[in-house]
Amino acid sequence: MLKSLFNWKVLLNLVVAIGVFVGLVWLTFRWLEYHTNHGQEIPVPNIVNKSVQEAIKILDDSGLEYEVDSFKYDPKYRPFQVLQVYPAPGSRVKDGRAIQLKVNPRxxxxxxxxxxxxxxxxxxxxxxxxxxxxxxxxxFEPSIQKDAVLRILFKGTPVKPKTKLPRFSVVDVVIGSGPMRNIAIPNVVGLTVKEARAVIARSMFEVGLVEHEDGSKDESDIIYYQDPASGDVRDQGMQIDLWASKKTPAELSAKIEQLNSVYRMKVDTGLPPIEYHEIPAHQEPVYEAPANIPAPAPKKETPKPAETKTEVPKTTTAKPGTSTTDTKPKPTTNTTTSNNKAATTAQKPAEKPKAKKVVVE
Structure with missing residues (x-):
């Protein structure tokens, strides 16, 4: 078997196979070098702070591709100004390499x-x-939704939710200030249901129950009755109930009288008005005794027993021939004065002598 391996034909085939393999590998690498421009590199030009139009023109002349990405807006830079470049300027890249540009948006x-x-x-x-x-x-706008947002305005035009606006845009807000008071109810009798809805909406009321005589929902039916009645005053947002029919109000007079007996209360004006008197606060009621009941007799006071202890006043007797202790001279009075004093004392009632306490030693 070893002899067969060293046969010249076998060796020749082996050499040929090795040569073919090496040739294929060399051709493959040459093709890759040609396709990828191996060894051919282009420096990235410095296009920072240039406008995006100038940067694109420079990259096209250099044979480089580009990708433009919007960067976060910075008001310190001009719109569409190139702020960053990747790879960095001065780097060597192959021909056809895509350069990423970060541009300041408008x-x-x-x-x-x-x-x-x-x-x-x-x-x-x-x-x-x-x-x-x-x-x-x-x-602020009159509305039953007090302190609620009614509309959002951008440059005077209402915008709906999810509408896209530039960041930091200024918007105006319309807020409800509460319902208006004492608004006159409009007269919609004789109008169609469609016309009545428009009149009620303009008067800042709402349509409540709409009852059609034939049970249909035809908006062309004529209103022959409404509640509350026209001329009454109500607050904004109150509901107005309507009764509609294809007939005229004159043809439904009996029905109108029946509705009046239910929704229109008659007030009897022949009764005298009720008078109200205010009672002062914290006033004690005064009770008077009946005239036929005699007044109660006064109670007799029982005299208290005299105390046993009595006080004996000490008296001093003046000896004959001696002067009294009072050495002051008595004032002299006229006879008329003494007579007047005597008359005054005569007019006064006699006073009872007061009991004196006597202490016996």
Whole structure:
């Protein structure tokens, strides 16, 4: 078997096979070098701070491809200015290599308007600021939804939720200021249901129950009755019930009288008006005794027993021939004065002598 391996024919075939294999490998590498431009490199030009139009022209002349990506907007730079390049300028790349360009956009990125309609104004303002929108003017409009957002305006035009606006755009917000009071009810009797809806909406009311006589929902039916009646005053947002028919109100007089007995209350004006008297606060009631009941007799007070201890006043007797202790001279009075004093004392009732306590030693 070893002798057969060293046969010249076998060796020749083996050499030929090795030569073919080496030739295929060499051809493959040569083809790859030609296809990939092996050894041929191009330096990346410096296109930073240039406009995107200038940068694209320079890359085309250099035989390089490019990919433009929008960078975060920076107001310090010009719109469409190249801010970054990858690979960095000065790097050597092959012919046809794609160069990535980071370009400053024209303005801020667009954001969606959040759905804050019919939401509380305080929460709506926070949501608008979170997405990057600024609130400009706050407008108030009469509405039953007090302090709720009714509309969002951008440059005077209403915008719907999820509309895309540039970031940091200024929007105006319309907020409900509460319902208007004492608005006159419009007269819609004789109008069609469609016309009545428009009149009620313009008067800032809402359509309530709409009852058709034949059970249909034809908007061309004629209104022959409404509640509340025209001329009454109600607050904004109140509902107005309607009764419609294909007949005229004159043909439905009996039906109208029946509805009046239910929805129109008659007030009797012949009764005297009720008078109300205000009672002062904290007033004690006064009770009077009946005239036929005699007044109660006064109670007799029982005299208290005199105390046993009595006090004996000490008296001093003046000896004859001696002067009294009072050495002051007595004032002299006129006889008329003494007579007047005597008359005054005579007019006063006699006073009872007061009992004196006597202490016996």
């Amino acid at each position: 303005t801020w990125a667009r954001v969606e308007v959040p759905d804050v309609i019919n939401k509380y104004s305080g929460l709506a303002f926070q949501r608008l600021e979170q997405v990057g929108l600024k609130v400009g003017d706050t407008l």
